[in-house]
Amino acid sequence: MSGIVKTGPLPRYYQLKELLREKVRSGEWMPGTAIPSERELCEQYGISRMTARQSITELVREGLLYREQGRGTFVAQPRIAQQLLRLTGFSEDMQARHQRPGAKVLTAEMWSVDPRTADRLNVKPSHPVFRVRRLRLADAQPLALETAVVSFAGCERLLDEDLAHSSLYQLLETKYKLPLLAAEQEVEAGLTQEDEAELLGLGPGDPVLRTRRVTYSERGRPVEYATAVYRGDKYTFYTRIVRDGVAL
Amino acid sequence: MSGIVKTGPLPRYYQLKELLREKVRSGEWMPGTAIPSERELCEQYGISRMTARQSITELVREGLLYREQGRGTFVAQPRIAQQLLRLTGFSEDMQARHQRPGAKVLTAEMWSVDPRTADRLNVKPSHPVFRVRRLRLADAQPLALETAVVSFAGCERLLDEDLAHSSLYQLLETKYKLPLLAAEQEVEAGLTQEDEAELLGLGPGDPVLRTRRVTYSERGRPVEYATAVYRGDKYTFYTRIVRDGVAL
DNA sequence: CATAACTAGTTGTCTAGACCAGTTCGGGAA
DNA sequence: TTCCCGAACTGGTCTAGACAACTAGTTATG
Known part of the structure; x- marks a missing residue:
């Protein structure tokens, strides 16, 4: 009992x-x-x-x-599995899809933010932030090209992490005590650019899903701005929308 | 005061x-x-x-x-305007984007559901439901090709509605007293199919955003299953994800 | 001066009720 | 038999408190 x-x-x-x-x-x-x-x-x-x-x-x-x-x-009888609707990073997302997540780190560095990213993260332009660019794998096959920019006091410590085998989201939540509470995401359809195509194993003119996400921690503070390019033939984005703010 | x-x-x-x-x-x-x-x-x-x-x-x-x-x-300081994150239909979505919504009705009929749609709407296969196929316009320009399948007792009355100038969502909520409370949505990237390209004013090989949505009313009842094909060059999908179901 | 303790204010959790509004179902009246 | 009404349930809203956990500032102490 x-x-x-x-x-x-x-x-x-x-x-x-x-x-x-x-x-x-x-x-x-x-x-x-x-x-x-x-x-x-x-x-x-x-x-x-x-x-x-x-x-x-x-x-x-x-x-x-x-x-x-x-x-x-x-x-209720939901049509989409709960796990696919949660706020997660790539690794947890892949596990929800019963695929094995992986990563190949292309670059990991401290970086002076450009104006657009600075606005998203609510920091001053040229502020130093952590940036990691990874080729993301699902069952060892290329699925997405992801660039994550992370900004918090002490984010330079991320340079020492093994991001080829660690989940960035899990690191931020457990080791760095940054609970990730909400995210705002944009999704678009596009075509491969030359450099992307090769890394993703696609040809020119193949469709891709482009996403941009700002993830917020406590105090309404944006801590991550991530952009990703997914293979269009192998990825579906799922979301649930709840009505709010309407009269009875 | x-x-x-x-x-x-x-x-x-x-x-x-x-x-x-x-x-x-x-x-x-x-x-x-x-x-x-x-x-x-x-x-x-x-x-x-x-x-x-x-x-x-x-x-x-x-x-x-x-x-x-x-x-x-x-x-808070949200990066995406609240209006774009609400559960709405095409018309309200366009208004949030400061564009003028429009529609050209291609077909509107009672239809025997196929197995896939029947599953989504939780009705028996071959059950008669209302189906409308519309070319959706933004500022009089083609933006999306949308097929909405609606199922509720009395849905055949929708045959008499002017869906070229009315918002389906608004009709369901006001005239038919069906509050739309939540939706589950899938989003993918793809390329135009031949028939779509012409209607959307695109060429072959142009990127499109494909969406599928089940909308729920009271009693957890799915009332609409809508699939849409958006021009990839003119539409961005926005969503907000909130963390839930995790330990303190 | 540095630190610890205190205080006042905040949100987070919880209680033991109350009444309202909608649904269901049975019993009695027409 | 049919219909209506009331009882007994359900969730929806609301109250007037209570204590815990946390923050920030002040005060007292070493």
């Missing part, structure tokens, strides 16, 4: 949230079926209703559950 | 949320500056703190504000 502990570092709403998530993930609660009512969950786990509601509300926003006033809360 | 009314159809947290949104939009509160503390907002508007928190929490999720424990709540 897994329960909720009232002491310890993890808040109760978070414990319940993960507990509910597991019930859905494991298949114990099938899509379309109702989960216990909020009042039942309160009683079962010994927490107050507002706390239980917080857990459910977050899972509804994630698309795992949906609510119907007067009827109950139900397990 | 705009205040909050305790009676009426709009909940208090929603009134405060829109009130705060307006303070930011109007520039009264500039990016990076602190907004009044939660307790100040409670007192000022005569509501309880949990209610004020709900307003702020939703705006934080939207990316308009960010919080720092022990310091306060601050106005």
Whole structure:
């Protein structure tokens, strides 16, 4: 019997949230079926209703559950796997696609930001930042060409990291204590440029997906600006959009 | 003096949320500056703190504000305009881009769904659904080729609508009382196919952005499956990703 | 002077209720 | 039988507090 502990570092709403998530993930609660009512969950786990509601509300926003006033809360039937919709870097994205991520570091250096990147990262022009350019592999095959620019106090320490075998996102979150909370991303279609084509194993005129992403940490601070060129024939971008800011 | 009314159809947290949104939009509160503390907002508007928190929490999720424990709540500096990140149809998207939306209806009919679409819309194969194929215009120039399949009880009434001048999304929400709450979207890069090229004013081998979207209404019910082909040289897709489901 | 302790203010979590609004279903009335 | 109404449920909103965790500034102490 897994329960909720009232002491310890993890808040109760978070414990319940993960507990509910597991019930859905494991298949114990099938899509379309109702989960216990909020009042039942309160009683079962010994927490107050507002706390239980917080857990459910977050899972509804994630698309795992949906609510119907007067009827109950139900397990959703998402068409796209949850893992593909999370905020992750390349490595975690590949794992969600059941492919083996890899990287070949082309350059890694401290770099004076150009005006455009400076604007994205909210730093002064010519400010020194870390920049790494990598050929990204999926199951050892070239998939994308990625340039990541990272800016935070002490980012020069990234020069010593092994970025051929490490996930930049994981490094930033664990070793550098920079939780990555949100990102804004742009996606376009284009054709290969000459230099890209060769590295990606494509010919001239082949289609590519170009992405630009600003990733934010605490204090609303942008810490990474990443641009990438994906092989058009081997990559699909997935996203989930939730309605907000509209009248009832 | 705009205040909050305790009676009426709009909940208090929603009134405060829109009130705060307006303070930011109007520039009264500039990016990076602190907004009044939660307790100040409670007192000022005569509501309880949990209610004020709900307003702020939703705006934080939207990316308009960010919080720092022990310091306060601050106005964010998003790099992508809010309007471009909302869940909208083509018409509203074009307006957010300051372009004039238009449409030329190619076909509009009741249609027996194919297996793939049936799966996306969660209906039985060969179920009759409404399908409209439109050439979408931006400032009177071809921008995208869009096929929307809509499924709900009474969707055949859409045959009588003027979809050359109406927004399908707006029709569904207002006239048919189907709030569109969330969507899952796929985006890929590709090249024009012969039939597409001519309609879009492109040549063979030009890059296009292909999108597929399932839009959900209440009860977790998919109501629309839309596929679109955008001119690669004239369209950028924007999205915002929020981290969720990770430990503190 | 440097440091530690204190204080006041902030957000984060949580409680134990309350009432409203919508759904479902059964029992009684027409 | 059919229909309506009410009871019993559901989620939606809201309150008036409480304590914890964290930040920033001030004060007291070594």
